[in-house]
Amino acid sequence: MDTKILDGKKIAQELKTEIKSEVLRLKEKGIVPGLAVIIVGEDSASKIYVKNKKRACEEVGISSEVYELEEKISQEEIIKLITKLNKDETISGILVQLPLPKHIDKEKIILAIDLKKDVDCFHPENIGKIFLGLGQEFFLPCTPAGILEILKRSEIEIIGKDVVIVGRSNIVGKPLALMMINAGATVTVCNSKTKNLKEKCLGADILISAVGHAGLITADMVKQGAAVVDVGMNRNNEGKLVGDVDFSEVSKIASAITPVPGGVGPMTVVELLKNTVKSAKDFADKLS
Ligand code: GUN
Secondary structure (H helix, E strand, O other), X not given: OOOEEXXXXXXXXXXXXXXXXXXXXXHHOOOOOEEEEEEEOXXXXXHHHHHHHHHHHHHHOOEEEEEEEOOOXXXXXXXXXXXXXXXXXXXXXXXXXXXXXXXOOHHHHXXXXXXXXXXXXXXXXXXXXXXXXXXXXXXXXXXXXXXXXXXXXXXXXXXXXXXXXXXXXXXXXXXXXXXXXXXXXEEEEEOOOOOOHHHHHHOOOEEEEOOOOOOOEXXXXXXXXXXXXXXXXXXXXXXXXXXXXXXXXXXXXXXXXXXXXXXXXXXXXXXXXXXXXXXXXXXXXXXX
């Protein structure tokens, strides 16, 4: 089997070049897209994600501010900061990195973000637009959008395909299922309690794992010629970053597969940049 490695890093780089040109065009009109990122506490993975997001903003010319808040900060203080950023015209997008400490009500934090600055597409009204299939003119959730983009740019058809998603999180599994339905796929969403997971996965033309469990998807769960997308980010026993999929064995069976790192991760960041630029453009359009 001649397996295609879906190089998210390379596709993301191409997209960043396009975004950079777009940002330059906006700057000529006096518009500078700006992203505010809020991180609470000391979660080491979150710190790395936030650093990557900031670096990506710098690469394309988006201005960015990172607010590093201490673990024991109150919910009210975070909401106060969000309210200030909502009113700040230099800020196009606000992102609160998850997870948050246990004493913070995540839903209340998400609801505090101005709909038009919700570049994560976490607000119920924004995600509701995905549910209704209202499409491209609104924000798209970053990781699912990155997955659809990597498939599109790799010429992997979605219409009519059997898509199996392992994982039902609000950030990946659920919105991805909606977007796949909207794109014309037949979708099965599995979770850790799913009966006969192997058989369900074997039915997939496109198999996507977003669980966070190293080695969950083994070669005997993959149909010959399937496309496999790995959203997992795990550390193995040697401390190496690995996905959910047993890459070395599954890549002998799949027709296409995303690596970890360098697959879905870079695409997620690019979709965040796209949403931030979109917000800045929408704001400018409203003024003109
Ligand atoms: N934590 C893990 N993934 C994400 C994401 O896409 N956005 C935010 N805000 N937090 C996350």
